[in-house]
Amino acid sequence: MKSNRILLTGVNGQVGHALLSTLSNFTVIGLSRHELDLTHPEAIRQTIRQLKPDLIINPAAYTAVDQAETDSALAIAINTVAPKVIAEEASKIGAALIHFSTDYVYEGTKLSPYTEVDAVNPQSVYGRSKYDGEMAITAVGLPHLILRTSWVYGAYGHNFLKTILRLAAQRDQLHIVADQHGAPTSSMSIAIALAQLIAEWDGKRSGIYHLTNAGSTTWYAFAREIVRQYIAMQLQPALKVTEIKAITTADYPTPASRPANSCLDNRQLAQDFGISLPSWQEGLQAEMKLLSLQ
Numbered sequence: 001m002k003s004n005r006i007l008l009t010g011v012n013g014q015v016g017h018a019l020l021s022t023l024s025n026f027t028v029i030g031l032s033r034h035e036l037d038l039t040h041p042e043a044i045r046q047t048i049r050q051l052k053p054d055l056i057i058n059p060a061a062y063t064a065v066d067q068a069e070t071d072s073a074l075a076i077a078i079n080t081v082a083p084k085v086i087a088e089e090a091s092k093i094g095a096a097l098i099h100f101s102t103d104y105v106y107e108g109t110k111l112s113p114y115t116e117v118d119a120v121n122p123q124s125v126y127g128r129s130k131y132d133g134e135m136a137i138t139a140v141g142l143p144h145l146i147l148r149t150s151w152v153y154g155a156y157g158h159n160f161l162k163t164i165l166r167l168a169a170q171r172d173q174l175h176i177v178a179d180q181h182g183a184p185t186s187s188m189s190i191a192i193a194l195a196q197l198i199a200e201w202d203g204k205r206s207g208i209y210h211l212t213n214a215g216s217t218t219w220y221a222f223a224r225e226i227v228r229q230y231i232a233m234q235l236q237p238a239l240k241v242t243e244i245k246a247i248t249t250a251d252y253p254t255p256a257s258r259p260a261n262s263c264l265d266n267r268q269l270a271q272d273f274g275i276s277l278p279s280w281q282e283g284l285q286a287e288m289k290l291l292s293l294q
């Protein structure tokens with residue numbers, strides 16, 4: 001689509017940071033939380049009116065899934081109210097919106113990958129706040145794409161990859177949940193796909209799409225693959241870990257419930273835009289390479 005001016009939120013987040021470096025062929029005005037605090041609707045309105053973007057990309061979100069259970073007002077302000085205000089203001093100036101959402105909108109009991117038409121049933125405050133944000137954008141009726149992704153990680157930011165590598169350098173043994181299924185999705189894979197999507201999208205087709213790396217795994221198998229690739233690439237510092245043990249969700253209780261299955265079927269994105277992301281293992285390899293350069 002014709003995007004002369006893109007307003008990008010959350011540039012210090014995993015996806016925002018990856019997008020800022022990947023969308024270098026576009027004029028991108030990237031704003032951090034410090035520059036645009038999404039808890040202030042009037043600031044959102046003024047910023048959009050002043051900057052007059054023709055496309056807004058909103059990866060900023062309240063992503064502390066467990067904390068959201070006791071901090072629901074803030075999660076709702078950022079994940080539900082802010083997207084609504086962004087959509088309303090974008091609509092007024094004729095701009096389009098690309099927004100990110102989550103696999104945690106699903107209950108997780110389906111035995112095969114979820115499609116975009118499957119019923120949602122968020123099991124957490126975070127999942128509910130994100131779903132309500134989707135609905136608010138849809139209700140405004142502007143040209144929009146809502147991209148549900150999952151298990152986001154990367155060389156930049158705080159995430160599962162970084163946590164596993166930190167713990168694997170400190171401990172002999174790790175215990176990782178093996179009964180939650182999903183697709184780890186690299187922030188760079190998302191950003192590369194988004195650059196393609198912006199080029200492909202004419203703004204006429206609006207809706208919700210799944211966008212994850214291909215394939216699926218468990219947190220346990222993901223952790224094993226992280227350690228395997230790290231050792232194979234001979235990265236430093238050397239890891240101390242010698243054993244990764246599978247545990248169940250019940251062994252590792254968290255304040256927020258996670259879906260047992262949050263694998264997303266990405267075929268609609270491929271069908272409508274010809275875009276497919278690489279396998280989660282390839283996504284991991286690319287992030288490992290970035291990590292090795294840091």
Ligand SMILES: NC(=O)c1ccc[n+]([C@@H]2O[C@H](COP(=O)([O-])OP(=O)(O)OC[C@H]3O[C@@H](n4cnc5c(N)ncnc54)[C@H](OP(=O)(O)O)[C@@H]3O)[C@@H](O)[C@H]2O)c1
Nearest residue numbers: 010012013014015033037038060061063100102149151152
């Ligand atoms: N992370 C995942 O595993 C995951 C899974 C599925 C879907 N998603 C969705 O994917 C999108 C991108 O996630 P991500 O992993 O890039 O998240 P992230 O790394 O946690 O980044 C979120 C960004 O939002 C910013 N933010 C938080 N509160 C804000 C506020 N009041 N005003 C302005 N900015 C604010 C944060 O700012 P600071 O840097 O200042 O904190 C941060 O830069 C989100 O919509 C998320 O819901 C993520």
